[in-house]
Amino acid sequence: MTGFRNNRRNGLALHVSALALAGALATVASPALAQDAPAPAPADQATDDTGPDIVVSGFRAALASATAKKKNSEQVVESVSAEDIGKLPDNGIGESIARLPGISSQRNAGRANIISIRGFGPDFSTTTLNGRQQTTTNDSRAVEFDQYPSEILAGVDVYKTAAADKTSGGLVGTIDLRTMRPLEVGKRIIAVGVRGTYVDQKLDPNSSDKGFRAFATYVDTFADGNAGIALSAAYTDEPYQTRDFNAWGFGGYPGGAQGMNGIKTWVETDKLKRFGINGTFQARAGNNVTITMDAFYSRFTDKIDQRGFEMPFNCGGGCGHDAISNVTASNGLVTSATIAGTPIIENYANDRKADQYSLAGNLAWKNDGWSAMIDASWSRTDRTDDSLQTTAGLGRALPAATAVVSYTATPKGPQFTSNYNGASSALVLTDVEGWSGSPVQAGYDNFRRTSDDLFEARAEIEREIGGFVKSIKAGADFTKRTKTLSAQEGYLSPPGGANTAAIPSNLRLEPVTLDRGLGPLVSFDPRALVPAGVLVYTANTFGASKGYNIGEDVWTPYAMATLDADLGSSKLTGNIGVQGVYTRVTSSGQAFPTVKDDYWMVLPSLNLNLRTASDFVIRFAASKEMMRPRLPDLNNVISYGIDRTRSPIVFSGSGGNPTLRPYRATAFDLNFEKYFGSKGYLAIQLFYKNIDNYIANGFTANFDYSGFPPVPGNPQPATPIGILFANVNTKGGHMDGVEVAGTLPFDVFSNALSGFGLTGGAGYTETKVKDFNGNPSVIPGYSKWVASATLFFEKYGFSLRGSMRYRSSYLGDFSLYSGGLDRQTVLGETIYDAQIGYDFSSGSLKGLSLYVSGQNLTDTRSATLGIVTQPLSYLKYQSYGRRIVAGATFKF
Template structure:
């Protein structure tokens, strides 16, 4: 029984307080560290306080060990100091977890081979609204400096009501009464990117942040305040192919190309505050507030040219080509009409989150909790596109381009994508704003403007009561969660055309910028800011009423009553802990569109779960978890915007759009873990998991029995029956995901005292998956990588800290968000990212006590992000579809705590 009492207290010997876990003061055996550790200091009461990356790892290990569910954790090294530059990078280093980069930022997280649409993210346990059209949180909206840590739950339990087919991510902020002392910390850092692609952009940025924590009135009131502001540049060399088509019999080459220089200026203000009141020994009130103001300004300038587009741009554009034995064109010469493009994409988003919690515990075995929260994100996206060339394009009666080509471009495939030779002067003063390829017909569309505005609003209230029972069944919890969420979108669109019906508009010299040089041999191109054209009368703004028809409003009303029992039993020298329970989830959905009729739906889901942890006196934990899990569809997949018309070939209506009657993804899941802990700060683990997909969503399924009779009749021919063909998301059945994960943290002092300060931490995940599309065929799961690995080697002693990290993921099907709100799915190639950091923490007693300095290098090998095309039914190595290079980033900064 002595072991069990120590375990319950979190103590196995002399106390070791880990100061940098703001959520809770952890206690471990004094053997967890050594007295010689110069990164530890001794307090007045003799406790050893560990700081730095090693303490962050120890905190994460302790969280994993104590949890009843399958959990991976990241803890802050200190106030305002997560181990990585961003939240996404820190999460992506956890076992079985990977990231997809956006402009070089790791802000799209995959858990166990599933993309972000299969997991949820909460802030202090509360579901959050998002800055995109789906439910997936983009981690850019949360500054890392305001967080105390992150927990990733891979198994389900009944009192976690946010859902998640493969897991849920909980971001934690500081709880000031738990932190238990006063601290004021400030910091700043500068950023340098080693490529500057456009003259009006910058390769330098900065971040500043501050945190204040204190307790008042005999530690009955706690306050934690945090603020962070960043102005960060991102530079991307971006090349894209249109796809691959037939150059000849069984010969496939690029249909067209687009090469960009992209400069991204990201500015973000994040504010977070928590106030806690210990009203009595039995009652604690906690109030949280979070605000983020997010401005992302992207300038894209590039060269686009059709090569082969089914005869509409003329098959005679292909002058010559050579192909390999597979039929892939490896070099070609094309005659055509290039388009010089200057695009601007601006996003402004404001996110708010407020929560209140009342927790009551009268020490008689009865506890109660009431939690309310409100989250809202308002977002405006403005996508402005303009095109320039030597003349306006026109098509003849047969649809083919009738003017002779203006350029000859040759390409050769290499191991880093195609290289080009071009005779086109993309910076010529003769270029005018016009529809170079004649794509818009009579409109002469020299530009286009699309503005999308969305509001995501979520209100939730949760109440639960827990009663201690005693014996094998430690306690029983009964609760209910109610969530009311609405997501609405409006869309305004407009043509930008030359004034007076002219074929082209000359760009005033005062609006021109220094030409930019594209890589890959395409040379200099014209540069200007398209935001200035309409206001200066260069192009006219002509509204396109189509945009208004794309508006939607979706409402979810979800009730989740749940019951959960906790287990705590002595089995010989072992301790069995865990929980079991069930959720009953009722969802009512209303989907409204600007044109189509309102659709309402409702359904129940029953989700049982069990988590068991057998803890041995030899510091081993054996875990078993079983549950039914679900994840709701993307919000925009449930819109009732249906576009359709008469198909001459099928003699029926054919259309596409959303599907308000979609049901969530659902799976049965099993987990089995064996974990061995040693030294209080290290562990090794083998984790096995299996999920059977009971219900899946095919994003492009076809339902041949779709009834179009409720919708307004489109102009043109009318078929004999309103029953037609529909292309959109539909539910399917069948499939699985299974795999194994190896994880561990190894401080080398457990091997030899002479190696004190050195260590390794990391993991390897191997998964196998299968899902079924609407035809019953196997289909790839977005975000799935068979292999995911991470490794960090570190040294930390005498104030010095040094670490190098890598993370690897094998190829996967990536989701790339389109501005329309849809997704472009492409096969992403494997990638390995290397980062490093060196720093120094001034020691207690020195004149600069509390000051930490550090330098980081990120993406040190300038690893590309690349995709390949599906050519003739399979992914061809070397058939490049996208190739992006983000450059290396170097960060130097400090934190000062006093």
């Protein structure tokens, strides 16, 4: 299909009206006397209730700090606190967050960098840095957590219920990353650390299986403790190795069983380098005024090399040669077959660079029952993605098959035998299947530049009243965000109009061996081909039409009352408030007119907490929540062509929809929590969300393509009225679930078990949503079951812990070469990690900590299915290997 882009659209169902909020407030009383918990101790030093002078540190202290945060919060919150300066409990932020109750992650090259909360994927939650909204390194709003070095963070809070003064949005929650506050630390700290990484699979001899990370932190106060500074810097240079198998899909083989239409299997080596620096300055003027200034910068480079074998199996005559024989099947799935065809040897390169900047300032004033705050921040991300593809074979569109490949389906993905020499010196760069026209396309370059700019300003005033309404606050938040994408694409062809180009011997690298029986493959760096004159770059001017510019201005005035009352022998705390959210969207395609849209939403919220002397907390929350659409879904461009598979043929296209309304839900939470002082807790958390407004892919069969540039080729459709696919708003559905969570120190049972403990949780969620046609649909990122657990021992300086995290199958997000989004059903997975360490608390080595950890100990695969009812019908099967990390930190 030849593609063009334009911005005209009509006939789409754009949005549906919201349902009115109808909530019931319940008051629960208890005969026990409530006691406010003391303020949480710093994460590196927490009081242990087993004795008057015993102090715990490290992981136990981090758990105690997170427990105190949960207990004292007026919202439902889950927290991760750093064990010490520069020491979050896991290799990265994503792993730490994914261990929290009701939360899971999707791995990318083995890194947990995409987070799902309560069964909803990353597009349904927001992430902030010190409470401020941030730009992102991907096309959407969802943060990729590997853009933030874990060493510079003091902790993470995940808020699962809404409050009027939390204005960043989020249908299922807000993830707040926190950096150090020097006036809270209150003393001088200098900390440094280094660690080495080893990956137990080196898939490409031209890559490395070793890496390292290093950090340094300086915190100090001066001016009699009224001013302070915190500086942290971290550098990462680490490899990631991925075995990756992909099937084209499944179709009918001789005999009627379903078999693979084609395969692509490769090894991927990923070299990630990241430098991050964060600084905070704080100063107090007397007891009334506090100034806080924050700055953060991160440079992220990710160099990926992919070398692989691709071959059509079953293309219905569209792939030259795909003769199928020796078919065996079981339950309608082909389990083995032999194919005579034409392999394609591929060398790809994907280079991503991202620079993220964040500046913020806060002025807070408090006096005589009044307080006020002004906060301003700026965040920007500049990103480039350069995806380079090259293909090689024995010639272009050869008249006979060049290989015979047999495969057998196994639980670990298909295994192959082949007579093809993928490292032959006779291989040349060409369009192996003959799919391209003139000039011959032996490769393609897809370069994208994205900028994301966000300014936020906020003002707030609060008055303490006393009594049941403890205080009243009012404020307003304004954000201005602009996201711009520009694309530059081009064909890579042999010089002089030739059909093939030789691979120079001086550019060849050591061959790569695939592990599925497909033998060694020719290897070279595709980045060197055009500079060396081996291939010629020809611009594809159509690529520029994919660019867009999206602007979003959001005003959020809000008011909230804080509640605090004694109810007999119980204490009731909480808040009630409302936000009014005005959004104005401006969307323009490359050289196309601009579409504008605006709308209002009213979002009330209520949080009630009943606290008892026996350390029970009962929470009830009700709110109206929303999450704005993915930014690319708001673009104002259409790609279109002629659909010649229909009778009669018609114009058909797809594009964005600038008039999409946000996801909206009415939410209710009910929690029962039991605390054991500051050491641990057990909780049952119930939740229900009625999804008032959803976003699903829809279409209209009455779109008018009149005035669009003509599509080359004949015949042409008889009418300009055709089909347009785009996301639209639908009525949604509902979700409900339960979470069981806790941190349990074993010394609550016996002092003999002091130092041992267990922390973790499990969540079960049911969802029901419908697509554009009213049929049942799946929420992206939704897992019915999630669970995590960490068994630990920490005493006498020793620290040992073993961890697992599990999630059932879900609809995962995968990036396409075109820059688009592909969603596939990812199978459930369980990941195991372990760590052992020792902290020196006295002598000349006081302040030194040593540790060794093993990650992904069972090398758990990540896999998707092409046919849900067939467990061997893999569309994707990836493994990342085990990682061993050894390191040391020193604090003085």
